[in-house]
Amino acid sequence: TRSHSNKLLPFKRGPFLIAKEMQVPILPIVIHGSRQAMPSGKIWPHPAIVKVEILDLITTTQLQLTEPNEISLQLWQTMQEKLTSLENEADINNFSSPNCHLSTSQPPPGSTVLPE
Numbered sequence: 001t002r003s004h005s006n007k008l009l010p011f012k013r014g015p016f017l018i019a020k021e022m023q024v025p026i027l028p029i030v031i032h033g034s035r036q037a038m039p040s041g042k043i044w045p046h047p048a049i050v051k052v053e054i055l056d057l058i059t060t061t062q063l064q065l066t067e068p069n070e071i072s073l074q075l076w077q078t079m080q081e082k083l084t085s086l087e088n089e090a091d092i093n094n095f096s097s098p099n100c101h102l103s104t105s106q107p108p109p110g111s112t113v114l115p116e
Helices: 014-022 060-065 068-089
Strands: 029-032 049-054 100-103
Touching: 014 060, 014 068, 029 068, 049 068, 060 068
Parallel strands: none
Antiparallel strands: 029 049
8 A cells, every 4th residue: 555655554454364364474575666666646657766675574483473463563663664774775866786676767887677
């Protein structure tokens, strides 16, 4: 769900309850820069650098040993910290991270661009 700021919205507990019940792990993914690539209310994407970070897997064991509300809060805090870190890492137009980027504009020096 999109927020109107760079803050994550609170997580619902339903997905955590379902994951626990079905015994499936959760793979958290943080996406930074999508607001610039696809502004709210627009139907066409804009050139932008979008960074995707895959966080540590939440295992079925962790889900069984922890209450869904606690996991939800911990994950929210971890993801918000990662988003803040990405914002502070570099200006969105001057990314210098060696990680993989998908971009419709000129890639930053030293970055890897995914093939089309």
